[in-house]
Amino acid sequence: MMYYNKTIQETLDLLEVNEQGLTSSQVKKRQELYGYNELEQVKKESFFLRFINQFKDLMIIILIVAAIVSIITDPTDWIDSFIIFIVVILNAVIGLAMESQAEKSLDSLNKLSAPQCKVIRDHTTKIIPSRELTIGDIILIEAGDMIPSDARLLEAYNLKTDESSLTGESLPVEKTTDCINHEAVIGDWTNMLFSSTVCTYGRGKAVVTSIGMDNQVGKIADMLLSHKKEKTPLQVKLDEIGKVIGVLCILICILVFIMEVMNHESPLQSFETAIALAVAAIPEGLSATVTIVLALSVTKLVKQNAIIRKLPAVETLGSTSIVCSDKTGTLTQNKMTVVKTCLNGEDIKDFSTDDPKTNEMLNYFTLCSDAKIEDGKEIGDPTEIALVEASMKAGYYRRQLDHNYPRIEEIAFDSDRKMMSVIVKNDQGFLSITKGGPDVVLSHCINVDISKAMAINDQMANKALRVLAVAIKQYDDFPSSVRADEIEEHMTFVGFIGMIDPSRPEAKDAIALASLAGVRTIMITGDHKTTASAIAKDLGILHEKEKVISGMELSEMSQEDLENHIEDYSVYARVAPEHKVRIVKAWQSKDKIVAMTGDGVNDAPALKTADIGCAMGITGTDVSKNAATMILTDDNFATIISAIRQGRGIFDNIQKDVQYLLSSNVGEVLTIFIASFIALMNPSLGYGVPLLPIHLLWVNLITDTLPAFALGLEPVEKDIMKRKPREKKESFFSHGLLIKILLQGCMVGTLTLLSYSFGLGISHAAGQTMAFITLSGSQIAHSFNVKSHHTIFNKTVFNNKYLWASAIAGILLQAIIIITPLSKIFKLEVLNIECLLIALVCALAVIPIVEISKLIAKNKA
Secondary structure (H helix, E strand, C coil): CCCCCCCHHHHHHHHCCCCCCECHHHHHHHHHHHCCCCCCCCCCCCHHHHHHHHHCCHHHHHHHHHHHHHHHHCCCCCHHHHHHHHHHHHHHHHHHHHCCCCCCHHHHHHHHCCCEEEEEECCEEEEEEHHHCCCCCEEEEECCCECCCCEEEEEEEEEEEECHHHHCCCCCEECCCCCCCCCCCHHHCCCEECCCCEEEEEEEEEEECCCHHHCHHHHHHHHHHHCCCCCCHHHHHHHHHHHHHHHHHHHHHHHHHHHHHHCCCCHHHHHHHHHHHHHHHCCHHHHHHHHHHHHHHHHHHHHCCEEECCCCHHHHHCCCCEEEEEHHHHHECCCCEEEEEEECCCCCEECCCCCHHHHHHHHHHHHCCCCEEECCEEECCHHHHHHHHHHHHCCCCHHHHHHHCCEEEEECCCCCCCEEEEEEEECCEEEEEEEECHHHHHCCECCCCHHHHHHHHHHHHCCCCEEEEEEEEEECCCCCCCCHHHHCCCEEEEEEEEEECCECCCHHHHHHHHHHCCCEEEEECCCCHHHHHHHHHHHCCCCCCCEEEEHHHHHCCCHHHHHHHHHHEEEEECCCHHHHHHHHHHHHCCCCCEEEEECCHHHHHHHHHCCEEEEECCCCCHHHHHHCCEEECCCCHHHHHHHHHHHHHHHHHHHHHHHHHHHHHHHHHHHHHHHHHHHHHCHHHCCCCCCCHHHHHHHHHHHCHHHHHHHCCCCCCCCHHHCCCCCCCCCCCCCCHHHHHHHHHHHHHHHHHHHHHHHHCCCHHHHHHHHHHHHHHHHHHHHHHHCCCCCCCCHHHHCCHHHHHHHHHHHHHHHHHHHCCHHHHCCCCCCCHHHHHHHHHHHHCHHHHHHHHHHHHHHHC
16 A cells, blocks of 8 residues: 555554554564565575586486496496596586576665664654564654665654665655655655665654565565576577587487498497487587686676676677666766856856855855765765865865854754754854755845846756755844744845766766667666756767656556657656666567666666666665676776677677587588498498597597687677677577588588598508597687688787697697507507598698688678
């Protein structure tokens, strides 16, 4: 039930309580009925279940089945099966180690709850754990308190609360007890207090209207609980690759098994050939390679002030086409700052400390405030802190001003007068200083053209500035009566100051770069339309024909209408948490990859819903950080754009890895398949299985995987931010990648088979040894082909030291296998120089062949 539109008495009647509070017996009954003021906990998967989930991949299942059947049919030949099991378990351990930690969003929400609160029970004031609060409890609030639960105000004395973490409103909200008789969004419920927000000024009394999951922060927790975890585009695409390879693997294995049996091989030997083919077809190192490449990229991004909490999100960044950004603390500094001044209602000037009269006005504002800045610590209302800082920039410090002009009396601000006054002692006697809203201050001044001054005020307000006026009144002697209706009359108007939460200096350039890269920035804020529009235009977010929409207007719009018109809106003002989720989902309905930035509790559901949730590391709450996939440690919007650039480069590199690994596996499959086919068609040629499972495992895990890791570390191309984002439904194998994989696979298979055929003239073991050398050597050489779309014979061939290191390591390891006693385990034979040279020439032939194909493709373009 909504209580903002109920009177105080209606609220008390509905909750069956009076201002003296509940009795102990009422509290007990209500706690039994409603439970405690706490949030539900998310159920986490056990370590064992998370480990088992690592084996769900179809390719892994096929490998396990192949290994089990192999060891059952021939227990004496257990080495291949043992290696397969080692590979599978190692892959699972890596996957588990690299998973993001269990979600902590709800734990963080619980930390936000006030541990204790003041409550009136049994006609007395008590301090109790906030967990024990129940509906109908009367709570007491004063400056510095965290609000323990949602409540309807009964009394408010100059009460202000900071609700920026919940609503996005950058300024503290002035609270009242008045009933709101019209429909309003949460940011305008000025007679309500909300759990997890903070009282910054004044005091009040309120009745608890909801607890736990029914609070506004609880509703956010419920959104986090109900959100379904979706796979990233990379995970989806790799799953597709795995399924295709898995299905093809089963079909080809069955086909080869049938051909081998038809070739009069024993079922056991036929099955061993099929196992070899399964090992050849499945890129065992692909999952581990992609995982480690992503992990290394995460490390690189940490140095660029971006912490990635979920590995696949690194790649998703590169597909981002929409950035929905919270304004406060993300695009702006979340710090009110004086930017304009106006003396005597004349010309508006940019803030400067060069004019003595302007400095004098700033000091009046500072003296008529309660804020302090001591040892770098800011104490008080953010608006007043901005006034104190302005004086400090001119060289006037609060402590010095208070010493020179000691405060004798004050008349506190209240919502009826909308002014605050102080009386200080000066050289001429006593000076009263009054600050407040321009309209009310001007109406009590005697030396000003009000209509002209208000026109100046309107100019400043239209630029989204918060305008304050200050006026003074000199007394020879201390006034006989310190009453507002006397002190705040017949004053001398001094001038205006205009404040704003300024945009971050780097945000404008970052938004422009994002636009160049085809990434659109959308601003979402709790501020009013006027403020939001002004900031958005200044940043380059709001352009001609693009619209601004309020949360109220959004509430009246169906999700279907929003999805149909989502591209019309660039700015959303006065929004609630559920609005942010709707906006993200509307863009996602257009098949856009959406990033959402934010720092408050209110941003958490949208951060979790978005494809990429970016939380602020400095100003962000724990809730927003744990709901996000990326944390910006410098709170810099430009870091997002840098991360998008890195993400695009990572996807390029992963495509290179897939091209490299799959072309190798296609080559292996073709080698075995064609050899089996030739053996079936012409048994007299003596063809057998060119490569054993142990050979293929070695190639797939060593001479394939090491270069693949290195390819994942290729430097990002310089023009990558001039490309448009990839479409969400764009195939992983688009732009001719699949054709390249097949053709290059045919090339590797043909060269390996040629080498095997030459070795058969000596012996079957020699043929297998030559095929093994050619296959492993061609993989190493082919990695240099894949590193660039351009010719490798240029200076970029040396820009990846890791690729050269992997090539050298691969050659050395291969040499060790061939010339040491390990050759017996791998069933290899010592080759003469001629055979060795032929095997190496076949291996290196991949470079000129691919170079010629690149040249042909370039000439066609």
